[in-house]
Amino acid sequence: MSEFSSYDQLRLAGKTAAEVYATAKAHGMDDIRAIRMLRTVFGMSLGEAKEAIGVAKTFVEPQEVAVGTTVYWEGADTVDGPWIAQARVKKIEGDCAVIADHRKFLIRPEGLVEVEPHGLLERIRLSYFEKGLASRLQQSAEFWQELATLGYGGS
Amino acid sequence: MPKPTKQQAEALAALGLAGDQLDAFCGGEEVVFFFPTQKEPGIGVIQLAAERLRCGIVSIKDPGGGLMSLARFRANSFRVARAFQVTELELFGAAVVNPRFAELLQRQSFVRRIVACPDDLGGGEMEILAKTFEVPFDE
Numbered sequence: 001m002s003e004f005s006s007y008d009q010l011r012l013a014g015k016t017a018a019e020v021y022a023t024a025k026a027h028g029m030d031d032i033r034a035i036r037m038l039r040t041v042f043g044m045s046l047g048e049a050k051e052a053i054g055v056a057k058t059f060v061e062p063q064e065v066a067v068g069t070t071v072y073w074e075g076a077d078t079v080d081g082p083w084i085a086q087a088r089v090k091k092i093e094g095d096c097a098v099i100a101d102h103r104k105f106l107i108r109p110e111g112l113v114e115v116e117p118h119g120l121l122e123r124i125r126l127s128y129f130e131k132g133l134a135s136r137l138q139q140s141a142e143f144w145q146e147l148a149t150l151g152y153g154g155s
Numbered sequence: 156m157p158k159p160t161k162q163q164a165e166a167l168a169a170l171g172l173a174g175d176q177l178d179a180f181c182g183g184e185e186v187v188f189f190f191p192t193q194k195e196p197g198i199g200v201i202q203l204a205a206e207r208l209r210c211g212i213v214s215i216k217d218p219g220g221g222l223m224s225l226a227r228f229r230a231n232s233f234r235v236a237r238a239f240q241v242t243e244l245e246l247f248g249a250a251v252v253n254p255r256f257a258e259l260l261q262r263q264s265f266v267r268r269i270v271a272c273p274d275d276l277g278g279g280e281m282e283i284l285a286k287t288f289e290v291p292f293d294e
Binding site for chain 1: 187259279281
């Protein structure tokens with residue numbers, strides 16, 4: 001009997017890959033095994049299995065913004081270079097998130113270095129958080145260029 | 156089978172490897188592992204091959220903290236490379252499903268290649284976008 005025969009039965013019963021994945025998750029299956037299961041049962045490529053488990057959504061869906069959630073944004077300046085910030089949403093006022101408990105991380109060759117979060121915004125428009133990760137990455141191309149060369153190509 | 160030093164074990168643990176995965180990695184096996192993100196764990200692949208460390212991301216589900224998670228993964232990969240004193244680090248994304256992200260990586264000189272897919276992920280082949288970096292050593 002195949003390792004995934006019970007999931008093959010679901011496929012034969014007409015369930016989609018996403019539905020079979022949801023069942024596997026409900027059974028406590030982790031994503032490494034779930035990818036293997038989907039590829040075995042549905043004959044998928046790795047990319048197709050990734051789509052079935054929802055990886056593609058990560059790059060297009062907005063950040064979750066609600067009271068108590070953590071939000072992230074990024075920037076770069078001539079003093080600190082590229083940085084990433086995070087904060088907790090304290091409340092929503094109109095079209096803005098009022099945020100607190102800021103943390104700021106500089107992107108350095110040795111990794112993310114936390115620094116005092118001076119000068120960060122206390123209110124950010126909700127529309128900012130509607131951008132998906134792919135969009136943020138694209139808009140931060142210079143950030144990535146710097147990330148790619150920051151201290152790693154030199155002496 | 157070589158055992159990791161304390162520094163090597165700490166670097167591998169920071170990346171996300173645990174338990175038997177450390178010995179498997181030190182024995183030259185390709186290891187599929189979970190790495191921490193700001194949300195649910197991502198999936199990575201790592202292998203030590205002579206003077207080169209190969210380290211890639213298969214899956215990440217972290218819309219908000221994704222940038223931070225990617226930056227942390229990259230830095231931790233370099234930490235492992237330094238701990239094992241390899242001269243090159245190949246970073247890659249496996250089966251990149253978002254076309255904008257794939258395009259961005261290619262603009263950063265990541266190159267498409269077909270490689271064997273680890274058995275833990277179903278075997279066969281997978282397309283990667285890869286770039287090799289020199290590894291700077293601590294003085």
